[in-house]
Amino acid sequence: MRQVPGISVEGLDEGTAPPHLDPRPPPPLHAAVYDWHEDDDDDDYMYERGGKRRRQRLLEVGGAGSGDVTDSSSVSDDVSVGVGGGRGERRSSGRRKRPSSSARERNLRRLESNERERMRMHSLNDAFQALREVIPHVKRERKLSKIETLTLAKNYIMALTNVVCEMRGEDKPYQLFPEKSPVFIKKSRCFEIRHGTSRPLFAPLCRCVTRITTTAITIQCSDALCWC
DNA sequence: TAGGCCATCTGGTCCT
């Protein structure tokens, strides 16, 4: 049984996530994965974008360190493919004018920025994982998505706050589980939260069958909506 | 096979 401060939770297994869900980061990428080129006149630079797995494949196939990885499906020469841009701005060309610093300098700064961003996202994912581990939800045959994690955490906090307030004889501050919710959990889920209350409590927490007693909050779901 | 979810890259903007 997993212990949560003040609350014990049943129905959570300690199984690990499937291999494909392993949150650990892959080894850092390096400059060879970029298909960026300097023209002879040293005025322009180009680079290729894409997902990590593709670049990892390119690393394996194209040879690390070559700095000249190519692919038949590569878009590095296809100027119709956008190259990012933030805050709603769209770029129509994959070829951009380089600023005053050299392409190599700029590429180095970009790599450093990428590394920092990766680390930032990894720490964010670590926080998500830590949150998943303290949220009571059903059997972990499937890892909670980020949106599910946030929604469940919010609802969990609200439900517990209501329980505490009710135990104190105060009004419950939160109206839980409105009719419409943007998040659904697709599989049937059932779990039980045990806590140390001294008197029975009953609360309609959602469309699920929910019962709060002196020792437990029991929630059973037979359909798609649960804690969302 | 389409859609969901995710990791990563990227450049703009904000903050210290």
Next chain:
DNA sequence: AGGACCAGATGGCCTA
């Protein structure tokens, strides 16, 4: 000025 933050773009993996 440099790093953090943000959101769009992209591509890979998985599941229904």
